[in-house]
Amino acid sequence: MIDHAHDLACVRAATERLLSAVAELDNASLAEPSRLPGWTRGHVLAHLARNADALVNVLEGRPMYASAEVRDADIERDAPRPLDAQLADLRESAARFQATGDAPADWSRTVELRNGVTDSASRVPFRRWVEVELHHVDLGIGYELEDLPAEFTDREIDFLAERFAGHKEVPSTGLVASNGRIWTTGGGAEGGAVTVRGTAADLLGWLAGRRDGSGLTADGALPKLPPL
Secondary structure, three states: OOOHHHHHHHHHHHHHHHHHHHOOOOHHHHOOEOOOOOOEHHHHHHHHHHHHHHHHHHHOOOOOOOOHHHHHHHHHHHOOOOHHHHHHHHHHHHHHHHHHHHOOOOOOOEEEOHHHOEEEHHHHHHHHHHHHHHHHHHOOOOOOHHHOOHHHHHHHHHHHHHHHOOOOOOOOEEEEEOOOOEEEEOOOOOOOOEEEEEOHHHHHHHHOOOOOOOOOEEOOOOOOOOOO
16 A cells, blocks of 8 residues: 655655755756756756646646646746746745645545546655656766665656556566566567566666666567657
């Protein structure tokens, strides 16, 4: 069973790590490229703030975003802001998300995210945790996949392995982490089974599109994963 209160606490801790790290930057560094193609660090921070508000919408029964075009326009609008404005927005939007999460609610209810995707409300805090942790890494400011909490890494691999399970483009794939954890995914594409081995960080990076898999070993061709 998902413990949404635990995940909300983890979101709070991850957000504090992010805010502390971003506070060490300057305006010029926010305009530099992030690790996400076409996005500066300012784009990443703007997205994180707007995602917090979007998940408040989800929890309160409203559309996550008015439209894909509005979502993209809001990020472009907010990306060039100076550091103090980015920090204030990150802090205030995170507080709104936490306040919504702390309010009494039926956490077993089904909510709707983007593109018609539905999920249990209890999983929304973990989804926010994913946004904060992975985009902190995407900033390229010294926080790496190896620095992620072990619980987070294992759970995000769980989530991504489930997401690719049965995918028509992914062969049956076993994932073996050096910490002893094992997952299975794929199974929808023709061809023999493949076993992929590596650190949990490298496995997560590959599954999440943050690494090319060069740090992994496979007993066949490394499967090509579709975009998330």
